[in-house]
Amino acid sequence: MLKPKEDSSKKALRYSRFYGGKVTVAPKVPVRSLEDFSIWYTPGVAAVSRLIESDPEMSFEYTGRWNTVAVVTDGSRVLGLGNIGPEGALPVMEGKALIYNYLGGVNAIPLPARVKTEDELISFVKALEPSLGGVNLEDIESPKCFDVLERLRAEMKIPVWHDDQQGTAGVTLAALFNALELTDRRLRGSKIVLFGAGAANIAAERLLVKAGANPRDLIVLDSKGILHPEREDIDKLLLRNRWKHDIALRTNGERVSGGLKEALDGADALVAAAGQGPEMIKPDQISVMNKRAITFFLANPVPEMLPKAAHEAGAEIVATGRSDYPNQVNNSLLFPAIFRGALDVRARTITDRMVIEAAKQLAEFARGKGISKNYILPTMVQWEFYPRVAATVGQAAVREGVARKKLSSKESLSVATRTIEHSRKVMDSLRRNGIILDPPE
Amino acid sequence: MQIRRAKKDEVDAVADLIVRTKRLNNEFDPLFAVVPDVKARAEKHVLASIGAPDKLVLIAAEGTKVVGVLQAERRERTFYEPHEEGFITDFYILPEYRRKALGNDMILQASAELKKMGAQIIVADVPALNEIANHFYTKRGFRSLTNIVGKSP
Numbered sequence: 001m002l003k004p005k006e007d008s009s010k011k012a013l014r015y016s017r018f019y020g021g022k023v024t025v026a027p028k029v030p031v032r033s034l035e036d037f038s039i040w041y042t043p044g045v046a047a048v049s050r051l052i053e054s055d056p057e058m059s060f061e062y063t064g065r066w067n068t069v070a071v072v073t074d075g076s077r078v079l080g081l082g083n084i085g086p087e088g089a090l091p092v093m094e095g096k097a098l099i100y101n102y103l104g105g106v107n108a109i110p111l112p113a114r115v116k117t118e119d120e121l122i123s124f125v126k127a128l129e130p131s132l133g134g135v136n137l138e139d140i141e142s143p144k145c146f147d148v149l150e151r152l153r154a155e156m157k158i159p160v161w162h163d164d165q166q167g168t169a170g171v172t173l174a175a176l177f178n179a180l181e182l183t184d185r186r187l188r189g190s191k192i193v194l195f196g197a198g199a200a201n202i203a204a205e206r207l208l209v210k211a212g213a214n215p216r217d218l219i220v221l222d223s224k225g226i227l228h229p230e231r232e233d234i235d236k237l238l239l240r241n242r243w244k245h246d247i248a249l250r251t252n253g254e255r256v257s258g259g260l261k262e263a264l265d266g267a268d269a270l271v272a273a274a275g276q277g278p279e280m281i282k283p284d285q286i287s288v289m290n291k292r293a294i295t296f297f298l299a300n301p302v303p304e305m306l307p308k309a310a311h312e313a314g315a316e317i318v319a320t321g322r323s324d325y326p327n328q329v330n331n332s333l334l335f336p337a338i339f340r341g342a343l344d345v346r347a348r349t350i351t352d353r354m355v356i357e358a359a360k361q362l363a364e365f366a367r368g369k370g371i372s373k374n375y376i377l378p379t380m381v382q383w384e385f386y387p388r389v390a391a392t393v394g395q396a397a398v399r400e401g402v403a404r405k406k407l408s409s410k411e412s413l414s415v416a417t418r419t420i421e422h423s424r425k426v427m428d429s430l431r432r433n434g435i436i437l438d439p440p441e
Numbered sequence: 442m443q444i445r446r447a448k449k450d451e452v453d454a455v456a457d458l459i460v461r462t463k464r465l466n467n468e469f470d471p472l473f474a475v476v477p478d479v480k481a482r483a484e485k486h487v488l489a490s491i492g493a494p495d496k497l498v499l500i501a502a503e504g505t506k507v508v509g510v511l512q513a514e515r516r517e518r519t520f521y522e523p524h525e526e527g528f529i530t531d532f533y534i535l536p537e538y539r540r541k542a543l544g545n546d547m548i549l550q551a552s553a554e555l556k557k558m559g560a561q562i563i564v565a566d567v568p569a570l571n572e573i574a575n576h577f578y579t580k581r582g583f584r585s586l587t588n589i590v591g592k593s594p
Binding site (some may be wrong): 229230232234235236238239240245248249 | 461464465468535536537573
């Protein structure tokens with residue numbers, strides 16, 4: 001029950017072989033006759049090249065750059081599979097590209113790279129910049145992923161996004177907004193425990209603080225226990241993982257030490273992104289939390305604790321990363337919309353404020369539908385929230401001063417809706433016309 | 442925050458910080474692997490240094506809590522002029538008290554006290570690869586004087 005359905009694994013193998021890949025490069029201009037190639041290619045295309053040469057920013061308007069995102073990985077930490085290398089990562093990156101396309105109308109290209117060091121990965125991504133409107137980093141081991149993201153964000157003039165950090169943290173934030181609302185709490189003043197100090201929770205801590213949480217009310221734990229300034233290995237962290245080091249200094253105002261139970265004593269919310277369950281977290285650890293506790297167990301495929309056990313231990317709201325339980329905290333709820341919005345305004349970066357605004361919009365959408373303890377986030381089938389979140393992101397980019405193209409709110413919504421609808425129509429059309437075949441029985 | 446000489450009843454807390462320094466050094470080179478009884482040795486060393494005429498054990502204290510330590514000693518430079526040096530052997534500040542100019546204040550006070558003890562120059566011993574410490578000293582006018590090289594035989 002807790003492992004990926006045997007059926008889906010078998011189907012994935014069979015279908016992947018059948019289709020030979022999930023995405024393809026398809027034309028978007030008409031070829032009425034071979035003479036059209038003199039427009040789309042030489043000699044006509046030279047005029048476009050000269051124009052762009054004189055103003056490289058025009059590459060966002062005269063080519064597909066504006067809507068193109070590379071999904072890059074070194075394959076060093078793929079899903080729950082670990083370091084399986086770039087070839088092993090390719091099916092996953094293809095899947096990501098498909099989601100980008102279908103839910104966000106983004107032209108995403110899977111690009112796993114054979115690179116070993118941080119510098120090699122950074123050079124690789126930077127070299128791609130002229131072809132891209134943005135970069136999605138994926139499945140890169142921690143703490144390498146932090147440095148890579150930080151450096152690329154500083155050195156590139158297109159958005160660089162690490163979904164395992166910003167994406168997961170953004171959806172977690174949206175889920176927390178509504179869970180706090182349902183339990184009559186505010187972000188400021190709530191005691192929140194982040195169990196696991198990998199990509200997701202390191203970014204979640206930063207976003208929570210920027211969204212208004214008091215860092216003194218946050219407690220972060222890694223595999224060695226609660227982070228605090230006087231932990232034995234604090235200097236090692238300064239040298240090996242400065243993100244954890246800095247978190248140890250700025251959070252945990254009461255200087256609690258010890259393990260998860262000590263951290264959860266009197267806590268309002270738990271965000272676990274720590275590792276495979278289902279019994280990694282025990283009922284007696286949850287039972288010391290405050291009444292009406294909020295608990296998120298985000299490990300996939302097996303959450304750190306099962307929802308039933310968490311409820312029995314006193315949790316009121318439970319979320320997981322899985323689609324077969326209520327309240328799925330799933331990156332796919334945000335990343336297609338965030339990039340849609342960022343690309344539509346030709347954003348130079350995606351700021352934390354843009355992510356927080358996206359999370360607020362996502363939460364608001366769910367509230368509009370009527371939140372309950374089993375519905376704190378929309379599901380992917382309610383796809384109409386994607387253009388709304390995209391428009392919010394685009395407007396946030398304009399306000400943040402990172403947009404090349406200053407669309408109005410109405411324009412943002414209209415462009416995002418049109419682009420996402422177009423992508424869905426393409427899929428429908430390709431299926432209806434038998435170009436994309438139904439999978440074999 | 443008070444910067445002053447350590448007292449004998451503070452040996453335990455001072456030794457804890459000395460141990461942290463030694464463990465930190467180990468992050469830069471396996472030849473700095475600390476001995477199992479490092480705490481006991483640190484206590485013994487600190488106890489012998491407190492009050493010794495040629496030794497300085499300076500601490501930063503917030504109330505009764507020791508948050509920083511600087512150990513130094515006056516040494517003779519047999520073949521060189523200036524002839525006397527104040528040699529900083531250990532310097533550690535708890536992480537949450539860093540970036541608040543405390544390190545600078547401790548160095549200034551240690552320099553003044555070592556000068557009173559006869560030191561004509563101040564030197565400090567830090568692992569070659571400890572960029573943070575090296576940067577701290579060079580920013581305050583120190584320059585690299587020797588380079589100790591090492592290997593297993």
